[in-house]
Amino acid sequence: MAKDQFVSQIADIEADFPQWYTDVVIKTKLVDYGPVKGTMVIRPYGYAIWENIQRELDARFKQAGVENAYFPLLIPMSFMTKEAEHVEGFAPEVAVVTHAGGEKLAEPLVVRPTSETIIGHMFGKWIESWRDLPLRQNQWCNVMRWEKTTRPFLRTSEFLWQEGHSVYATGEEAERETLAMLRLYGEFAKSVLCMPVLTGRKTEKEKFAGAVATYGMEAMMHDGKSLQAGTTHYMGQNFAKAFGVQFTDKDGELKFGYTMSYGVSTRLIGALIMTHGDKRGLVLPPPVAPYQVVIVPIAAKKEGVLAACEALREELKGAGLRVMLDDSDNSPGWKFNEWEMKGVPVRIELGPRDIENGKMTVFRRDTCEKSELSLANAGEGVQKLLGEISVSLYEKAKARMEQRVVHADSLQELLDGVNAGRFVCAGWCGERACEDKVKEFAQATARVLSEKNTHATCLCCGAKAKYTVYFARAY
Amino acid sequence: MAKDQFVSQIADIEADFPQWYTDVVIKTKLVDYGPVKGTMVIRPYGYAIWENIQRELDARFKQAGVENAYFPLLIPMSFMTKEAEHVEGFAPEVAVVTHAGGEKLAEPLVVRPTSETIIGHMFGKWIESWRDLPLRQNQWCNVMRWEKTTRPFLRTSEFLWQEGHSVYATGEEAERETLAMLRLYGEFAKSVLCMPVLTGRKTEKEKFAGAVATYGMEAMMHDGKSLQAGTTHYMGQNFAKAFGVQFTDKDGELKFGYTMSYGVSTRLIGALIMTHGDKRGLVLPPPVAPYQVVIVPIAAKKEGVLAACEALREELKGAGLRVMLDDSDNSPGWKFNEWEMKGVPVRIELGPRDIENGKMTVFRRDTCEKSELSLANAGEGVQKLLGEISVSLYEKAKARMEQRVVHADSLQELLDGVNAGRFVCAGWCGERACEDKVKEFAQATARVLSEKNTHATCLCCGAKAKYTVYFARAY
Numbered sequence: 001m002a003k004d005q006f007v008s009q010i011a012d013i014e015a016d017f018p019q020w021y022t023d024v025v026i027k028t029k030l031v032d033y034g035p036v037k038g039t040m041v042i043r044p045y046g047y048a049i050w051e052n053i054q055r056e057l058d059a060r061f062k063q064a065g066v067e068n069a070y071f072p073l074l075i076p077m078s079f080m081t082k083e084a085e086h087v088e089g090f091a092p093e094v095a096v097v098t099h100a101g102g103e104k105l106a107e108p109l110v111v112r113p114t115s116e117t118i119i120g121h122m123f124g125k126w127i128e129s130w131r132d133l134p135l136r137q138n139q140w141c142n143v144m145r146w147e148k149t150t151r152p153f154l155r156t157s158e159f160l161w162q163e164g165h166s167v168y169a170t171g172e173e174a175e176r177e178t179l180a181m182l183r184l185y186g187e188f189a190k191s192v193l194c195m196p197v198l199t200g201r202k203t204e205k206e207k208f209a210g211a212v213a214t215y216g217m218e219a220m221m222h223d224g225k226s227l228q229a230g231t232t233h234y235m236g237q238n239f240a241k242a243f244g245v246q247f248t249d250k251d252g253e254l255k256f257g258y259t260m261s262y263g264v265s266t267r268l269i270g271a272l273i274m275t276h277g278d279k280r281g282l283v284l285p286p287p288v289a290p291y292q293v294v295i296v297p298i299a300a301k302k303e304g305v306l307a308a309c310e311a312l313r314e315e316l317k318g319a320g321l322r323v324m325l326d327d328s329d330n331s332p333g334w335k336f337n338e339w340e341m342k343g344v345p346v347r348i349e350l351g352p353r354d355i356e357n358g359k360m361t362v363f364r365r366d367t368c369e370k371s372e373l374s375l376a377n378a379g380e381g382v383q384k385l386l387g388e389i390s391v392s393l394y395e396k397a398k399a400r401m402e403q404r405v406v407h408a409d410s411l412q413e414l415l416d417g418v419n420a421g422r423f424v425c426a427g428w429c430g431e432r433a434c435e436d437k438v439k440e441f442a443q444a445t446a447r448v449l450s451e452k453n454t455h456a457t458c459l460c461c462g463a464k465a466k467y468t469v470y471f472a473r474a475y
Numbered sequence: 476m477a478k479d480q481f482v483s484q485i486a487d488i489e490a491d492f493p494q495w496y497t498d499v500v501i502k503t504k505l506v507d508y509g510p511v512k513g514t515m516v517i518r519p520y521g522y523a524i525w526e527n528i529q530r531e532l533d534a535r536f537k538q539a540g541v542e543n544a545y546f547p548l549l550i551p552m553s554f555m556t557k558e559a560e561h562v563e564g565f566a567p568e569v570a571v572v573t574h575a576g577g578e579k580l581a582e583p584l585v586v587r588p589t590s591e592t593i594i595g596h597m598f599g600k601w602i603e604s605w606r607d608l609p610l611r612q613n614q615w616c617n618v619m620r621w622e623k624t625t626r627p628f629l630r631t632s633e634f635l636w637q638e639g640h641s642v643y644a645t646g647e648e649a650e651r652e653t654l655a656m657l658r659l660y661g662e663f664a665k666s667v668l669c670m671p672v673l674t675g676r677k678t679e680k681e682k683f684a685g686a687v688a689t690y691g692m693e694a695m696m697h698d699g700k701s702l703q704a705g706t707t708h709y710m711g712q713n714f715a716k717a718f719g720v721q722f723t724d725k726d727g728e729l730k731f732g733y734t735m736s737y738g739v740s741t742r743l744i745g746a747l748i749m750t751h752g753d754k755r756g757l758v759l760p761p762p763v764a765p766y767q768v769v770i771v772p773i774a775a776k777k778e779g780v781l782a783a784c785e786a787l788r789e790e791l792k793g794a795g796l797r798v799m800l801d802d803s804d805n806s807p808g809w810k811f812n813e814w815e816m817k818g819v820p821v822r823i824e825l826g827p828r829d830i831e832n833g834k835m836t837v838f839r840r841d842t843c844e845k846s847e848l849s850l851a852n853a854g855e856g857v858q859k860l861l862g863e864i865s866v867s868l869y870e871k872a873k874a875r876m877e878q879r880v881v882h883a884d885s886l887q888e889l890l891d892g893v894n895a896g897r898f899v900c901a902g903w904c905g906e907r908a909c910e911d912k913v914k915e916f917a918q919a920t921a922r923v924l925s926e927k928n929t930h931a932t933c934l935c936c937g938a939k940a941k942y943t944v945y946f947a948r949a950y
Contacts, residue, residue, distance in 0.1 A: 032597065034547040035554070036584060041597055044542035044612065051543065067519035068526065072509040073586075073617055073633050074570070079510070095549070095575035097586065100632075101621030102567050109511060111548075111572065111586070122507065122516055137519065142548055142617065146576030157575075158548055 010341070013279045017223045021151070021274060024281050028342045030269070031152040038150040038157035042266065045342070046153075048290035049269050050160065054140060056192045056287065057162065057264070060184055061138050066164055069137045071118050074109040079117040082242040086116065089209020093145045095157070111144040116210065116235070116261055119165045120243030123257075129248045130169055133257065134177075138164040143265075153270030154227070154475050161265035167245055167257040171236060174258035175213075178234040181262040182215045185230040193272045194285040194393035195219050196401050197229060198423070198470055200448030205435050208261075212236035218447045218470070220401040221274035224421020226447045226472035229271045232262035270475075275397050276366070282343025283365055285393055286386040291324040293382055294344045296335045298351025300327065308355045312348070312378055319379025321386075340365060345389050346382060366393055405470075408459055414471060415442040423447070423472045427455025427465025434460035444471045485816070488754045492698045496626070496749060499756050503817045505744070506627040513625040513632035517741065520817070521628075523765035524744050525635065529615060531667045531762065532637065532739070535659055536613050541639055544612045546593050549584040554592040557717040561591065564684020568620045570632070586619040591685065591710070591736055594640045595718030598732075604723045605644055608732065609652075613639040618740075628745030629702070629950050636740035642720055642732040646711060649733035650688075653709040656737040657690045660705040668747045669760040669868035670694050671876050672704060673898070673945055675923030680910050683736075687711035693922045693945070695876040696749035699896020701922050701947035704746045707737035745950070750872050751841070757818025758840055760868055761861040766799040768857055769819045771810045773826025775802065783830045787823070787853055794854025796861075815840060820864050821857060841868055880945075883934050889946055890917040898922070898947045902930025902940030909935035919946045 009027055011019035025031050030046030033039070042050065058068070074097060080087045095111040098104060112118070123135055144158045153159075164181065168174040182199050189195045197217040207214035211233040218226045239245070240256040249255050276283040286292050293316055297309045306327060313325045324344070326335050332349070339347055349361040359372045362382075366389050373381040401423070408414040408426045417424035424444065428434060437460050438444055450468035458465050484502055486494035500506050505521030508514070517525065533543070549572060555562045565588045572584040587593065598610060619633045628634075639656065643649040657674055664670045672692040682689035686708040693701045714720070715731040724730050751758040761767050768791055772784045781802060788800045799819070801810050807824070814822055824836040834847045837857075841864050848856040876898070883889040883901040892899035899919065903909060912935050913919055925943035933940050 032600070035551055035593065035596055036547060036549050039547040039549065041547065042545040044544050047542075047544050050545075067522075069519050069522050070517040070525075070635060072511060072514040072516065073619070074511050074514065076510055092577050095572045095584075097570045098573045099583075100570035101623070108574075109570075118510065121510055125507070144548070148576070160545060 010281055013222065013277070020277075021270075024273060024277060024341075025152050028282055030273075033152070036157070038147060040152045040156045040158075042160070045290055046269060049272075049284070049288050050266055052288040052290070053192070053268055054162075057188055058140070060188060061162075061164065064180075064184065066136045066138050066166075068139060070139050070141065071115050071122065073112055073142075075112055075115070075118045077108045077110055079121060080110055082117065083210045083239055085238075086210035090114070090145075093147065095144050095146055112141075113143055113145045114261075114263070115139070115163055116165065116239050116259075117243065120239045120245055120259065123165070123167050123259075124244040124246065127167060127245060127247050127257065130250050133247060134166055134168045134173065136164070136166040136177075138162055151270075153266055153273070159266045161263050163261060163263040165259065165261045167240070167259050169247065169249065169255070169257065171258045174236075174260045175234050178213070178215060178232045178260045178262070181232045181260075182217065182230075185217050185232070185262070185264060189217060189219065189229060190394060191390075192285070192287045193268065193275075194287070194390050194397070195229070195272060195275050196394060196398040198401075198448055200450060200470070202231075202448060203435060203446045203469070205432060206446060208233045210235065210238050212238065216448055218472070218474075219271050219275060220397070220404060220423060220472075221271070221475065222277060223274075224404055224423075224472075226423065226474040227267070227271050227274065228447070228474065229268060230262070230264040233260060235259040235261065276393055277343070280368075281341035283393070284343035284345060286345045286390050289343065289345050290322065291344050292321050292386055293323045293346045293348060294335075294339045295323065295325045295348045295350060296332055296339070297325075297327060298332055298349050298354070302352045304355060305350065305352060309350050312350060312360070312375070315378055316382060319383055321379070321382060336363075346385060348382075364389055366396075407455075408471075409457070410459055411438065411441045414438065414444065414459055418442050418444045418471070418473050423470050425450065425455075425468060425470055426459040427453070427457050428467050428469045429458035429461055429463040430466035431458075431461070434458055438471060442471075444473050446470070447472050447474060485756055488697065488752065495752070496745075499748060499752060499816075500627050503757055505748075508627070511632070513622060515627045515631045515633075517635070520765055521744060524747075524759070524763050525741055527763040527765070528667065528743055529637075532663055533615070535663060536637075536639065539655075539659065541611045541613050541641075543614060545614050545616065546590050546597065548587055548617075550587050550590070550593045552583045552585055554596060555585055557592065558685045558714055560713075561685035565589070565620075568622065570619050570621055587616075588618055588620045589736075589738070590614070590638055591640065591714050591734075592718065595714045595720055595734065598640070598642050598734075599719040599721065602642060602720060602722050602732065605725050608722060609641055609643045609648065611639070611641040611652075613637055626745075628741055628748070634741045636738050638736060638738040640734065640736045642715070642734050644722065644724065644730070644732065646733045649711075649735045650709050653688070653690060653707045653735045653737070656707045656735075657692065660692050660707070660737070660739060664692060664694065664704060665869060667760070667762045668743060668750070669762070669865050669872065670704070670747060670750050671869060671873040673876075673923055675925060675945070677706075677923060678910060678921045678944070680907060681921060683708045685710065685713055687713065691923055693947070693949075694746050694750055695872075695879060695898060695947075696746070696950065697752060698749075699879055699893075699898075699947075701898065701949040702742070702746050702749065703922070703949065704743060705737070705739040708735060710734040710736065751868055752818070755843075756816035758868070759818035759820060761820045761865050764818065764820050765797065766819050767796050767861055768798045768821045768823060769810075769814045770798065770800045770823045770825060771807055771814070772800075772802060773807055773824050773829070777827045779830060780825065780827060784825050787825060787835070787850070790853055791857060794858060796854070796857060811838075820861055823857075839864055841871075882930075883946075884932070885934055886913065886916045889913065889919060889934055893917050893919045893946070893948050898945050900925065900930075900943060900945055901934040902928070902932050903942050903944045904933035904936055904938040905941035906933075906936070909933055913946060917946075919948050921945070922947050922949060
């Protein structure tokens with residue numbers, strides 16, 4: 001009864017996935033709407049996930065030799081216009097500061113939508129010779145893109161992200177780094193978010209404004225739509241020329257550098273919700289869950305129960321786990337529902353009989369199965385279980401994605417595929433007209449190019465296929 | 476010779492302290508000027524200090540039960556005007572977004588100078604009953620205050636900070652937290668920045684716009700001027716009433732909460748530079764130094780030297796230390812100067828003779844003294860030395876501050892005191908007119924009120940003293 005009441009707070013995941021998403025993010029207190037349209041407030045339960053993402057990713061960047069820095073929020077409007085494609089892509093969605101300190105500014109300032117321009121400017125100032133290369137910096141910050149349609153985490157006017165920017169002496173090195181960071185993101189998605197991704201090059205239409213080539217990682221959501229979860233960009237010399245990023249090479253000649261950039265954002269939180277969530281609510285991957293374990297005392301008023309729960313909490317904390325002991329006045333049933341909706345990977349129920357038998361009842365959120373574990377070596381046992389959950393979450397999502405890739409030889413087949421929530425693999429001639437036609441006909445876009453071209457003809461015009469493309473509807 | 480050349484890159488610390496500061500922060504690559512006037516770029520060497528400050532402080536907040544969250548950057552202009560004193564204080568220095576997404580906005584948006592208003596708005600939405608209290612959240616973010624005169628770290632139009640905001644059911648609790656956070660800051664300043672501080676209540680003139688009471692911690696810089704290094708504010712019900720922060724109390728009545736806030740910023744980096752720096756440049760406290768130890772190989776080309784240096788680096792890293800092995804082509808003398816200017820707490824020189832004798836030559840940056848340590852148990856030895864350096868830095872700064880506090884019974888004595896770089900302790904009647912007179916006569920301000928009033932008369936008007944005040948010139 002109680003459980004049904006609780007579940008009924010969130011919309012049916014199969015019948016109305018968009019409403020399910022909104023219900024879940026709001027009711028689990030991950031996020032709330034800010035007072036300005038399109039903005040979000042990331043609440044403690046959501047921010048803790050972001051902190052875990054940051055810690056894991058930041059360690060990987062540092063391990064790779066990237067240094068953190070911080071560049072200004074406000075960018076002179078004139079910077080935006082120095083790279084023609086860049087301004088065309090971003091100008092329509094920037095927020096502009098026109099007044100400050102009680103006066104109208106001589107030049108309007110753009111709230112950064114991304115920082116290639118201002119970082120290019122500073123790199124140009126700092127780099128003198130080949131000895132200064134490669135220069136590899138990253139920043140964790142807020143950015144702003146004024147969007148018409150917004151949804152918490154997925155698309156908001158302001159969001160948090162990291163943006164890495166590097167300069168190399170040669171294009172080969174910069175391209176190599178662009179692919180290396182794509183691999184780093186893919187490994188991170190797998191081992192930290194337990195989320196399989198498709199990675200590959202983007203089409204010209206879908207690439208970053210000002211890039212020579214953009215690479216993306218795409219994840220399949222519960223409804224079969226794709227979510228762009230991270231991108232890396234090879235800029236060639238476009239930004240280096242626009243911002244005077246030059247160095248004296250070993251041969252004494254002054255040359256332009258080659259730049260690249262890469263970023264992931266708080267969108268990843270939306271991605272993991274829509275990858276793993278189920279009808280009961282959130283299912284959080286253990287590596288990023290704010291609490292990996294919740295302990296619920298059974299018959300908490302019986303002597304020794306609360307003390308045993310506290311001892312267990314300390315033991316699990318000692319084993320490096322993030323643990324919540326819910327010793328509130330609510331009933332166990334209420335707590336079960338609450339923490340299931342909030343997606344805590346493991347629930348431990350501990351009552352007088354468990355304590356007597358030296359056991360604990362363990363509920364894993366991903367499969368909703370109960371089992372027993374020994375109270376002795378509890379840390380080790382729970383640690384192992386969390387590892388199994390992580391692997392299982394990843395395998396389940398991977399199987400879904402693989403099962404849901406279909407092939408199409410015509411627009412109609414593609415439309416049938418995306419209507420059924422599939423990623424559609426198809427041949428493409430490489431012409432923008434055909435890509436536009438796919439969008440118009442099926443509201444689907446080219447997510448990434450396959451590494452190999454395995455198709456003979458373009459699904460649209462029937463000409464010889466130049467690429468094999470993964471098409472999908474996307475967030 | 477080389478050393479003199481190097482030192483000559485930075486201005487004489489005694490003759491021209493402001494220029495010394497600018498030279499040091501720019502030449503050690505802590506920071507650079509951004510393209511927009513008044514902005515700064517925090518470079519990796521400076522940002523690493525900020526990361527260490529964040530890690531230490533964040534752990535203390537979490538330990539105290541405060542949760543992190545993230546609130547939007549842009550605040551509706553109408554929010555600012557809801558608290559009369561608040562808007563008066565901040566309106567002159569806000570940056571305003573008037574256009575976004577290619578259109579003029581219906582309501583201008585303020586780039587947050589601080590977030591009491593928007594957080595008050597959200598807290599009002601979230602809080603229902605006494606069960607929701609206390610509510611204690613913190614955010615790490617950027618803020619913007621358009622300043623006329625700026626200096627890197629000390630005063631910039633944009634800076635990074637943390638701002639904590641709490642709501643309590645009673646004023647007593649909120650006031651207690653205001654003082655508890657002041658103590659937390661003071662302990663942090665001592666044990667992490669090795670920086671002694673004066674703490675106390677601010678005068679009405681110096682308090683935060685909208686607060687009932689502001690408390691500050693003040694640190695004495697090398698030149699005897701004071702730097703406000705952190706503040707905590709008790710707001711009473713001012714913001715709760717302006718933003719409808721209400722709760723149903725245990726007695727069933729709807730009541731307004733009591734709020735408080737607290738913040739420290741990247742200004743702390745300026746504070747530690749001007750507290751510990753000397754004629755050779757930076758002297759970084761071990762708890763925040765990006766590298767706590769630099770290893771300089773002597774006769775690096777001799778067999779075994781580089782391998783021994785690498786083994787030592789790994790051993791020190793294993794002991795949890797942040798270590799740089801400078802195996803560049805530069806001469807040892809050049810490296811000594813470079814890392815002394817950059818303030819690395821401990822330099823280890825390791826050459827063939829040291830290795831043969833199982834010793835390493837150790838230079839401590841704070842005293843510029845050399846000694847020898849055994850290569851066996853290097854980690855333990857260096858760890859101990861870093862601890863000694865931290866204590867010594869703190870004691871030295873504390874002795875300076877204590878020696879430089881003088882008492883004054885007249886404006887002239889106060890002027891003489893601040894001219895000589897002193898903190899001047901004096902009686903004050905409590906009237907704004909006298910406080911203004913001090914500013915006009917001596918360009919000094921009331922930094923904090925002493926806990927006890929130990930003076931008989933006001934240094935300005937001669938009336939009965941209500942408070943004893945620490946006056947100083949300030950950054």
